[in-house]
Amino acid sequence: xxxxxxxxxxxxxxxxxxxxxxxxxxxxxxxxxxxxxxxxxxxxxxxxxxxxxxxxxxxxxxxxxxxxxxxxxxxxxxxxxxxxxxxxxxxxxxxxxxxxxxxxxxxxxxxxxxxxxxxxxxxxxxxxxxxxxxxxxxxxxxxxxxxxxxxxxxxxxxxxxxxxxxxxxxxxxxxxxxxxxxxxxxxxxxxxxxxxxxxxxxxxxxxxxxxxxxxxxxxxxxxxxxxxxxxxxxxxxxxxxxxxxxxxx
Amino acid sequence: xxxxxxxxxxxxxxxxxxxxxxxxxxxxxxxxxxxxxxxxxxxxxxxxxxxxxxxxxxxxxxxxxxxxxxxxxxxxxxxxxxxxxxxxxxxxxxxxxxxxxxxxxxxxxxxxxxxxxxxxxxxxxxxxxxxxxxxxxxxxxxxxxxxxxxxxxxxxxxxxxxxxxxxxxxxxxxxxxxxxxxxxxxxxxxxxxxxxxxxxxxxxxxxxxxxxxxxxxxxxxxxxxxxxxxxxxxxxxxxxxxxxxxxxxxxxxxxxxxxxxxxxxxxxxxxxxxxxxxxxxxxxxxxxxxxxxxxxxxxxxxxxxxxxx
Ligand SMILES: Cc1cc2nc3c(=O)[nH]c(=O)nc-3n(C[C@H](O)[C@H](O)[C@H](O)COP(=O)(O)OP(=O)(O)OC[C@H]3O[C@@H](n4cnc5c(N)ncnc54)[C@H](O)[C@@H]3O)c2cc1C
Ligand SMILES: Nc1ncnc2c1ncn2[C@@H]1O[C@H](COP(=O)(O)O)[C@@H](O)[C@H]1O
Numbered sequence: 133x134x135x136x137x138x139x140x141x142x143x144x145x146x147x148x149x150x151x152x153x154x155x156x157x158x159x160x161x162x163x164x165x166x167x168x169x170x171x172x173x174x175x176x177x178x179x180x181x182x183x184x185x186x187x188x189x190x191x192x193x194x195x196x197x198x199x200x201x202x203x204x205x206x207x208x209x210x211x212x213x214x215x216x217x218x219x220x221x222x223x224x225x226x227x228x229x230x231x232x233x234x235x236x237x238x239x240x241x242x243x244x245x246x247x248x249x250x251x252x253x254x255x256x257x258x259x260x261x262x263x264x265x266x267x268x269x270x271x272x273x274x275x276x277x278x279x280x281x282x283x284x285x286x287x288x289x290x291x292x293x294x295x296x297x298x299x300x301x302x303x304x305x306x307x308x309x310x311x312x313x314x315x316x317x318x319x320x321x322x323x324x325x326x327x328x329x330x331x332x333x334x335x336x337x338x339x340x341x342x343x344x345x346x347x348x349x350x351x352x353x354x355x356x357x358x359x360x361x362x363x364x365x366x367x368x369x370x371x372x373x374x375x376x377x378x379x380x381x
Numbered sequence: 382x383x384x385x386x387x388x389x390x391x392x393x394x395x396x397x398x399x400x401x402x403x404x405x406x407x408x409x410x411x412x413x414x415x416x417x418x419x420x421x422x423x424x425x426x427x428x429x430x431x432x433x434x435x436x437x438x439x440x441x442x443x444x445x446x447x448x449x450x451x452x453x454x455x456x457x458x459x460x461x462x463x464x465x466x467x468x469x470x471x472x473x474x475x476x477x478x479x480x481x482x483x484x485x486x487x488x489x490x491x492x493x494x495x496x497x498x499x500x501x502x503x504x505x506x507x508x509x510x511x512x513x514x515x516x517x518x519x520x521x522x523x524x525x526x527x528x529x530x531x532x533x534x535x536x537x538x539x540x541x542x543x544x545x546x547x548x549x550x551x552x553x554x555x556x557x558x559x560x561x562x563x564x565x566x567x568x569x570x571x572x573x574x575x576x577x578x579x580x581x582x583x584x585x586x587x588x589x590x591x592x593x594x595x596x597x598x599x600x601x602x603x604x605x606x607x608x609x610x611x612x613x614x615x616x617x618x619x620x621x622x623x624x625x626x627x628x629x630x631x632x633x634x635x636x637x638x639x640x641x642x643x644x645x646x647x648x649x650x651x652x653x654x655x656x657x658x659x660x661x662x663x664x665x666x667x668x669x670x671x672x673x674x675x676x677x678x679x680x681x682x683x684x685x686x687x688x689x690x
Contacts, residue, residue: 148644158508227484250626255506255508257480260480265454265483271450271556292620294562297560309626347491348519349514355513361672361673362674363673367682370673374657379601
């Protein structure tokens with residue numbers, strides 16, 4: 133079974149995002165960019181499936197500017213076998229990404245696509261579900277456990293009330309939650325090896341997909357700032373403050 | 382505009398998150414509801430009483446019992462022939478279903494809205510809430526998820542909607558429900574709790590987390606939350622996680638104990654009315670958002686606080 137893993141290049145999660153003064157967006161000039169953390173978990177899960185013999189080949193895909201190559205090399209260094217970069221200038225929305233991925237799926241015929249549950253830049257949490265809809269496949273979102281048994285995937289999902297397990301007929305879509313696994317670090321030899329792994333370059337036009345955005349960003353602002361409050365010296369003073377606020381009687 | 386709101390329900394009751402979604406939808410126009418599930422006649426009647434609600438579409442079928450998106454989405458798509466917007470609460474169920482509906486309608490979803498600016502413009506958080514974007518949709522139909530803490534809840538009483546049965550689309554054959562482990566707790570649910578006490582990595586173990594936090598929560602009648610680090614370490618179950626990728630909460634009081642205040646955590650609680658932080662590191666970022674801060678060792682402070690309350 134082939135596994136497809138879409139990975140997005142995003143602002144590194146350790147960097148504090150800064151809103152641009154002109155209100156057009158978040159400043160991404162000269163800041164550290166990394167693979168979306170949930171996608172790193174997706175790559176790791178694919179590698180584990182391969183190590184268990186449930187997957188045969190792992191193909192990483194990214195849609196974005198040419199620099200998204202670096203993100204794909206990260207996936208290759210972790211253990212993906214080859215990569216596809218669909219170069220697109222400007223932002224491609226989840227709907228456009230899902231349409232492109234559906235075309236890649238038509239060509240590659242994977243048994244499973246593992247995506248992150250959410251990109252930590254747009255926080256959309258949509259692409260996997262949209263891809264499942266376009267392909268008319270089952271979806272196991274927010275996964276904390278994935279088991280492949282023949283042509284069925286059993287997926288445990290992190291839901292608001294706790295955990296839920298669903299079974300999906302393969303091929304299917306899985307999106308990762310934080311506790312699915314802990315991604316490995318790529319070793320230096322593997323980073324070197326990744327440089328010579330195949331990376332194909334495409335454009336949305338190659339797939340005949342129109343990725344014109346449907347949402348227009350009118351402006352981006354900083355959220356209202358909270359004022360830092362007061363420090364209290366001890367528990368008694370804390371309780372006093374809580375009483376003033378009417379929190380405790 | 383005619384909106385269709387996904388009714389999230391549990392144990393025969395409409396959940397609070399639905400009420401916030403109704404408020405958001407009412408700012409767009411006429412509010413219709415969709416109640417889907419098995420044996421949900423009572424839920425539909427309760428839903429019809431929500432203030433401001435017009436028609437309640439009820440789809441009662443075994444294939445809808447677990448809200449599997451593969452079975453629900455085609456039903457919603459059918460109903461969208463007569464509606465202009467599909468509105469769902471940004472719960473794990475809403476997030477599972479709405480994008481599937483959006484793609485089938487060829488619409489770009491607007492996730493987790495904070496406000497309705499006009500019929501086609503909305504604000505929503507990006508980058509863990511470090512930026513707020515105003516976006517305008519050019520799609521003819523809108524698909525929207527609603528952040529529950531950003532809208533007042535519609536009143537549960539006062540409406541007089543009419544209930545109308547619709548037929549389910551049957552089982553897709555793509556997926557099946559296997560099992561659920563839903564925590565049963567006497568404590569208020571995080572997203573509805575007035576007070577939340579939340580613990581971080583500093584608790585050191587599952588035993589200490591519960592031995593210290595549970596009595597405090599009992600005293601305050603509070604819900605219990607956790608940071609990702611505490612959940613990852615197994616001190617608390619996943620549904621306790623507050624943050625960018627966990628639950629978004631905005632209680633009257635949020636007490637963060639042994640939590641450093643990473644942006645991913647702040648994203649989930651910084652709209653709380655009063656934030657109290659207890660941390661032994663006086664430079665912990667959590668103090669930058671805390672209204673009341675107490676520097677010190679939680680293993681000493683928490684028992685003392687519980688005892689004195
Ligand atoms: C993609 C992604 C998504 C994430 N989503 C979330 C999310 O939704 N929610 C979330 O919470 N995090 C999330 N995180 C993780 C986040 O970045 C932090 O790692 C996490 O919040 C840290 O948890 P913590 O504050 O408990 O632990 P730490 O950062 O280790 O902080 C522990 C704190 O306890 C204090 N302390 C230690 N001992 C004591 C003591 N005896 N008494 C008092 N104080 C003490 C320390 O001073 C420190 O400030 C996410 C990360 C990523 C990459
Ligand atoms: N530009 C992209 N390239 C590759 N994968 C993407 C892209 N955008 C989103 N994805 C995938 O879809 C997931 C969810 O993203 P989102 O719906 O934007 O929150 C991500 O974790 C990725 O796996």
